[in-house]
Amino acid sequence: MTIELLEKLCRLNGASGDENKVRDFILAEISGFCDCRVDPLGNIIAEKKGASAASKKVMVSAHMDEVGMVVTSVKSDGTLTVSPVGGIDPRVAIGRPVRVGDGDICGVIGAKAVHNLSADEKKTAPKFASLYVDIGAEDKAAAEKLVALGDFVHFHSEFSAFGDGFVKGKAIDDRFGCAVMIDLIKSELLYDCVFTFVVQEEVGLRGSRTAAYSVDPDFAIVLEATTAADIPLASGEKRCCELGKGAVVSHMDRSTIYDKELYRLSRETASENGIGWQTKTMVAGGNDSGAIHISRGGVRTIAISAPCRYLHSPSCVVKLSDLEDCERLARLMLEKMCTM
Amino acid sequence: MDLEKSIMSLADARGVSGDETNAAELALSMLKSYTDDCFIKNGNVIGRLGCKGAKPHILLDAHIDQIGFTVTHITDDGFLKIAGCGGIDRRLLLAQQVTVLGRKPLDGVICAIPPHLETDESNVPEMEDICVDVGLTKARAEEMISLGDKIVFSSKCEKLQGDRITGAALDDRCGVAAVLRALELVKDKTLQCGLSVMFSTQEEVGERGAKIGAFDIEPDIAIAVDVSFALTSDDSELKCGKMGGGCMIGFSPVLDRELSQRLKAVAEKNDLPYQIEVMSGTTGTNADRFSVNKNGVKAATLSIPLKYMHTPVEVISLSDVENTAQLIAAYITEVVS
Numbered sequence: 203m204t205i206e207l208l209e210k211l212c213r214l215n216g217a218s219g220d221e222n223k224v225r226d227f228i229l230a231e232i233s234g235f236c237d238c239r240v241d242p243l244g245n246i247i248a249e250k251k252g253a254s255a256a257s258k259k260v261m262v263s264a265h266m267d268e269v270g271m272v273v274t275s276v277k278s279d280g281t282l283t284v285s286p287v288g289g290i291d292p293r294v295a296i297g298r299p300v301r302v303g304d305g306d307i308c309g310v311i312g313a314k315a316v317h318n319l320s321a322d323e324k325k326t327a328p329k330f331a332s333l334y335v336d337i338g339a340e341d342k343a344a345a346e347k348l349v350a351l352g353d354f355v356h357f358h359s360e361f362s363a364f365g366d367g368f369v370k371g372k373a374i375d376d377r378f379g380c381a382v383m384i385d386l387i388k389s390e391l392l393y394d395c396v397f398t399f400v401v402q403e404e405v406g407l408r409g410s411r412t413a414a415y416s417v418d419p420d421f422a423i424v425l426e427a428t429t430a431a432d433i434p435l436a437s438g439e440k441r442c443c444e445l446g447k448g449a450v451v452s453h454m455d456r457s458t459i460y461d462k463e464l465y466r467l468s469r470e471t472a473s474e475n476g477i478g479w480q481t482k483t484m485v486a487g488g489n490d491s492g493a494i495h496i497s498r499g500g501v502r503t504i505a506i507s508a509p510c511r512y513l514h515s516p517s518c519v520v521k522l523s524d525l526e527d528c529e530r531l532a533r534l535m536l537e538k539m540c541t542m
Numbered sequence: 543m544d545l546e547k548s549i550m551s552l553a554d555a556r557g558v559s560g561d562e563t564n565a566a567e568l569a570l571s572m573l574k575s576y577t578d579d580c581f582i583k584n585g586n587v588i589g590r591l592g593c594k595g596a597k598p599h600i601l602l603d604a605h606i607d608q609i610g611f612t613v614t615h616i617t618d619d620g621f622l623k624i625a626g627c628g629g630i631d632r633r634l635l636l637a638q639q640v641t642v643l644g645r646k647p648l649d650g651v652i653c654a655i656p657p658h659l660e661t662d663e664s665n666v667p668e669m670e671d672i673c674v675d676v677g678l679t680k681a682r683a684e685e686m687i688s689l690g691d692k693i694v695f696s697s698k699c700e701k702l703q704g705d706r707i708t709g710a711a712l713d714d715r716c717g718v719a720a721v722l723r724a725l726e727l728v729k730d731k732t733l734q735c736g737l738s739v740m741f742s743t744q745e746e747v748g749e750r751g752a753k754i755g756a757f758d759i760e761p762d763i764a765i766a767v768d769v770s771f772a773l774t775s776d777d778s779e780l781k782c783g784k785m786g787g788g789c790m791i792g793f794s795p796v797l798d799r800e801l802s803q804r805l806k807a808v809a810e811k812n813d814l815p816y817q818i819e820v821m822s823g824t825t826g827t828n829a830d831r832f833s834v835n836k837n838g839v840k841a842a843t844l845s846i847p848l849k850y851m852h853t854p855v856e857v858i859s860l861s862d863v864e865n866t867a868q869l870i871a872a873y874i875t876e877v878v879s
Contacts, residue, residue, distance in 0.1 A: 253711045279774075279775050281774075281775060291636070291660075291663050292552060292663060293633065293634070293636045293638050293663065293666075294637040296633060296634040296853075296854055297631070297633075297634030297638070297850070297853040297854050298634075298638075298697075298854070298855065299708065299854075299855055307557045307703070308700045308701065308702050308708070309702065310702070310855035310857060312774065312834075312848065312849055312850030312853055312857065313633065313634055313850055313853050314774060314777050314850075314854055315632060315771055315777070315850065315851035315852060316629050316630070316851070316852050317629060317771075317826070317851065317852070318771065318777055318778070318781055319631070324631075324632070324633070324666070325666050326664050326666065327633045327663060327664045327665065327666050328633065330666070331665075332776065334775065336702070336704025336849065336850075336857060337702055337703050338703035338706030338708075338857065339703050339704070340702055340703075340704060340786065341689050341866070344704075345701065348627035348703065359639055360639060360649075360696065362649055363683075364648065364649035364650070364676070364677050365648075365649075365675075365676050365678045366677060366678055366679070366682060367677070368677035370639070370649065370651055384543050405607075418812060429656065431656040431659065432619075433621065433648055433656065433673060433675065434617050434619060434621050434673050435653070435654055435655045435656070435659075435671055435673070436655070436656055436659055440659055492832065500877070510655075510822075511651075511653065511675065512636075512651060516637060516638030516639070517637045517638070517639050517651040519651055519675060519677070521677075522602015
């Protein structure tokens with residue numbers, strides 16, 4: 203995967219329910235390499251022809267949406283109240299630049315000056331309900347000319363490579379998965395398979411549910427970014443997984459107990475091919491597997507994830523070597539599952 | 543001079559208290575448009591203009607430093623431990639993007655206890671629990687970064703609606719811009735007073751640059767051009783001015799009342815919008831240092847209303863900066879010995 207592709211995807215704003223820009227970009231990227239359709243919820247279902255027909259139908263899935271916010275009211279002073287779309291810790295929203303609405307209007311989530319905080323206020327992070335977005339509008343009327351209730355608000359942060367082989371930016375969860383699928387679709391595959399770029403993962407695994415219903419696969423591979431806590435304040439198993447140790451192959455999270463045979467096969471395939479892999483040391487998080495593996499009569503599912511620090515913040519951090527490990531493992535597992 | 547561009551380039555320059563070189567050199571280069579007699583001494587950017595030796599000798603001051611952090615330790619896994627330079631709001635640090643001013647500028651991200659291990663989202667991390675992730679091993683971090691290197695928020699200035707601008711170091715680079723704009727306004731006039739300009743170091747850690755700068759400059763009158771609180775819905779009208787309402791003229795027991803009145807009269811005479819900022823004691827600005835310099839100096843504050851002070855997304859109105867510059871220019875033009 204090229205860092206340029208990941209950067210382009212991460213720069214697009216697409217909170218759950220507002221994935222149009224991401225979808226349009228992906229459709230343009232994969233057009234000509236597969237047969238695509240968009241389902242009623244907005245999922246892209248892309249059927250890719252390989253060199254031969256597959257004996258089993260495999261669906262590879264990643265979600266297009268990212269966490270964000272939605273405008274709930276305009277206050278008399280022209281600032282906007284917002285609710286989180288997906289899980290956002292209010293402490294990563296306060297004091298940030300944002301973009302509002304389809305026109306990506308510049309705004310900020312400010313904070314009362316530290317000089318004017320009481321001792322208690324200094325020690326207590328504000329709740330989401332007390333945060334507001336300032337676009338510089340002088341009053342309510344000025345704001346209402348530019349912003350409608352229900353407009354989406356996105357984090358605005360720089361995507362950049364930093365340190366030795368790391369990148370940071372918003373929405374790496376799960377534009378990383380989208381980038382891998384774009385690569386796979388544009389490459390020559392051994393077998394026919396189906397790729398789904400799904401909506402609304404962050405608000406309850408909703409797009410993947412209808413996509414899996416339509417595709418009706420035998421197997422599924424979910425490509426994701428998952429919480430890594432390999433930072434000084436966490437030790438031992440609390441780190442969950444670590445950057446630089448390779449693809450995260452899950453055995454269980456809060457949404458899914460993964461197919462035991464596929465979990466074993468993933469580990470063996472990684473080891474045989476010199477691909478770094480690890481599994482999470484806590485049962486934490488969840489992803490579209492939760493909806494896909496119980497679709498219709500059941501779908502045998504694995505998740506291959508990039509370990510990611512500061513998930514759901516404007517500054518997700520991943521390591522490029524892990525992204526490469528994930529992509530290599532996904533390609534090999536796809537080939538194996540097509541002929542199981 | 544394009545005021546908006548000047549504010550944005552000044553606020554995007556880097557200058558944490560104690561290491562203001564980048565911002566100070568930019569301010570010095572801008573000051574050179576108005577006087578050749580300018581230099582940096584002990585961190586302060588100083589320029590001399592006006593009628594040399596004339597009385598009164600007026601000092602226009604704005605501080606060049608911004609809040610930030612300093613590197614105190616590199617952990618075994620290459621993360622940086624830090625301490626604050628100036629008043630830091632720890633509530634908003636998690637996952638902030640920062641720039642470490644090491645051997646070259648390095649990107650980093652602030653981290654503390656991760657969310658899945660945090661039982662309470664209202665917890666504010668202690669400074670000792672905060673680290674900066676620079677994506678380097680300890681050995682590589684030690685190659686690139688020295689203890690004592692400074693760190694700034696990475697956010698860049700952007701234009702909001704109307705004439706509003708957001709950025710990380712508008713406190714007090716917009717004050718620096720206001721002083722430069724005032725010099726622009728009077729550049730073709732012959733001033734009757736002595737005039738010095740100072741863009742002072744280390745205001746955020748206790749107005750230290752102001753103390754040593756004023757000692758050398760020996761002004762009769764000193765005006766601290768800084769920022770003050772613009773009202774937001776979560777703050778008190780008693781403490782805050784109005785954004786877009788013009789320059790805030792300070793009245794305080796520690797300021798020279800006659801000078802404050804005079805500035806107010808100049809604003810009225812020139813139809814400049816202004817607001818009165820009443821403080822009941824020290825002002826928290828460089829004026830507190832100026833007034834007790836040597837045998838005493840008549841001091842005033844002119845403040846630009848600013849929202850979200852000390853966050854990476856401070857907000858100002860361009861008109862307030864322009865009006866502050868107009869007020870300064872009108873005042874120094876009409877002062878005669």
